Amino acid sequence: MSSYEDLLAHLRETDHFQSAARLAQWDQETGMPPNGETARAELLATLARHVHSRSTSGHLRELLEKATQEASTDDQKRQCELVRRDLDRASAVPARLVEEIVRTTSIAQQAWSRARKARDFAAFLPHLREVVSLKREEGACIAPPGGTPYDGLLSDYERGMTTSDWDGLFLELEAELPGLVASIVDRQRDSHARLDACSALRGPFPQTKQMETCRRLATGLGFDFQSGRLDLSAHPFSETVHAGDHRITTRLDESDLEGSLFSSLHETGHALYEQGLPQELTGTPLGGYCSMSVHESQSRLWENLVGRSDTYWETEYPGLLKDYSTLGYVPRDLWLAAVRRVRPSLIRTESDEATYNLHVLVRFRLEKALVAGDLDPEDLPAAWNESYRTLLGVAPSHDAEGCLQDVHWSAGLFGYFPTYTLGNLLSCQIYEAAQRAGATNDRASLLEWLRRNIHEHGHRWETPELIERATGSRPSSQAFLRHIRSRYLPEPLG
């Protein structure tokens, strides 16, 4: 074997342990017996320690040095660059701090879960304080030269974009979105009244039938059930166990059909990306996804651009009518109005595509301030509520529908939220490019286009370059704003 192949073999073996952990996590969310919780946490901790040790070992660095000297093709050079980056990133944080973060966030997540149930921010506050402080320390270790701790944390999810890049992006959105949302809500006033009056939209939709529908819709987008599964979980997610095994989950509620269908379309989008990554590079950084933003662009593209389009339901609504007799009272245009309903609300995960980025904007500014030390964790609820009032015109009546609604901060995921917004923007930019290429007339062509322009490149380039190559321009908010205007505020005909 060549040195380069030795390096890949080491990476792939590390990935086997990560596969085992991903399976154990999937299982934990979908079907693990409750009493397995403690042992499962220990199992996951052991696997994480082992992976960290393999990923920072002197042996890996030796393999990398030799492979780097030998690398001749662009792909090989890029592979080595990515491995070096991961290695440097992992080595930049003292093992003591890594362990402390794992331990603290594990406890903080449980505390968060209890605090949310009890609507008791005070109970969560000491944990939040500790997590913020540890993540600030970590951010300082991994910050780019001259960057802040928050820059460091951001770079974990979207390399190369600094706080000020994100600031600019969100300012653009802030300048446009609130006005757009107000106009849309105004435009939709009549349809909201019709929707509120239609009890058939609230079911009942039998759960086993919903599972069947979700399965059919996923298949319809191109999800390959020979290489994947669909299961039930409290919070929908997608998880690749390893090559040939990509799993998605959905949640079911008898009174809410949209919830299961759109979360299935969303997770299917994630899984289609994973199923389309370069198979021959599986288990190596180059064979992995480009970034969280690009991942989210794929889920949002299928969920929103395809899934909330008129043509999609032209094809799929007859199937729904067969599945659910109650929908016999719901004409297709009313169903379309339901899936396109826009209104400022309190909960991010239930928000529509027009207001979603405002939810993210609130989180971005608050977490930036938390990490910088400009906002004391104690003052988070007040700052949160004030932001929602200003940006969305709604106010939480308690913290469970306010600053306690997301798991992210308790899990230490500072810097993650902004990628949701970039993903939304990219989904529109990518869809526009596919449209220009004539690839949006049917789903198979669209998937094929995405495979060739996004999926197959794995992590060959960073987000801006991948997007520029695929769409002809750098990431921007323009396509998204055009999409919102044209879907929700079309010029009246004639």
Add this chain to the structure above:
Amino acid sequence: MSSYEDLLAHLRETDHFQSAARLAQWDQETGMPPNGETARAELLATLARHVHSRSTSGHLRELLEKATQEASTDDQKRQCELVRRDLDRASAVPARLVEEIVRTTSIAQQAWSRARKARDFAAFLPHLREVVSLKREEGACIAPPGGTPYDGLLSDYERGMTTSDWDGLFLELEAELPGLVASIVDRQRDSHARLDACSALRGPFPQTKQMETCRRLATGLGFDFQSGRLDLSAHPFSETVHAGDHRITTRLDESDLEGSLFSSLHETGHALYEQGLPQELTGTPLGGYCSMSVHESQSRLWENLVGRSDTYWETEYPGLLKDYSTLGYVPRDLWLAAVRRVRPSLIRTESDEATYNLHVLVRFRLEKALVAGDLDPEDLPAAWNESYRTLLGVAPSHDAEGCLQDVHWSAGLFGYFPTYTLGNLLSCQIYEAAQRAGATNDRASLLEWLRRNIHEHGHRWETPELIERATGSRPSSQAFLRHIRSRYLPEPLG
């Protein structure tokens, strides 16, 4: 931490990797997407290599030496003894041979599966030849002083019992069983005719309903679904992932209710044992099961002694009548006759409790001859068919219902079959002891008795000592023969 605790921590960490492998195997059998096969095999191989390396490391030996010096209680001494034994056993086999066996049996199992489908022994022969030769070599490495390779292989499953011990046991059974079976079949002639005439016993039994019934019966025996699951698989099995997570599977056939019910009772028995092992010693050899035979005794006790008893169906048959309308045509005495039907047959896994050990006897003698080199693999089909004719009076019409029916040999499991028989014998011996203690009047008392006398001891003693302590005598075939006579050939009244 003390040295002894250091040792336990190392063992438990190794067990985490084994847990991950057990979960991955469970998943492979119950729901893995077909295209995940190759990557899953690599994942399992990596975990196995890692576990083997941790289990033979110099570090472990060091920990063991220190812990042994420190060990003061009987349990601590026994723990060290078991660890040393595993370590010596693992170190006795060269890594080269271990790897060759893993690779060869992995390929041989696939070849076996194809050969069985095609009823083509010739296609399997070269693989069998290779496996036999490698296992002979392994057996020689681990044989007790003065023992044969087959003694070595036997000791992997039932320590301390040599080929000649097993020879003696099977001779006893051979002297009694064929005659008993003939008398039983003769006694059951009328009921066989009634059973053959009753089409209601062949369903249809809807699969989802069967799953519900299996779940209820498992719960009824004491299986704790807070610490376990029941799923569907091609071949029923039970698997402990880790503490608090014990899983069983069943297979479903609309025309065969007995198949799913009795395999569920069987696997529940295995799982009850695992759920009853000493929790504080989980992940260590002392906290593990005593032997394969004792494990099998627990599954067979619930399946046969409890599950085929009159009193069991007195309680449970009304539930079946509610579940399956077709059973309305089947009086309870006919159902009982069905689950107690005895007849010489070709397939071990479908055989009744009276003939089962004859199936094992055939395999024991043939594998002993294969490993000793007294039987050439090429001559296996002829020898198999001849044994079945002699011992059971039936002859396979092709090798798929003959020597290709079991996966064991392709997987390298030579020396395993005999433990099925010892398990059968022990189930009767243990049940008799529980009966003498007045613990068989209800299932909760029985489980409690088993917990106290078998489960809670983990691997504190070897099989003979555990059994003698629990039942007052060394393992023997007497209780089993008494059970068969009293259940199937009772003296006519009056």
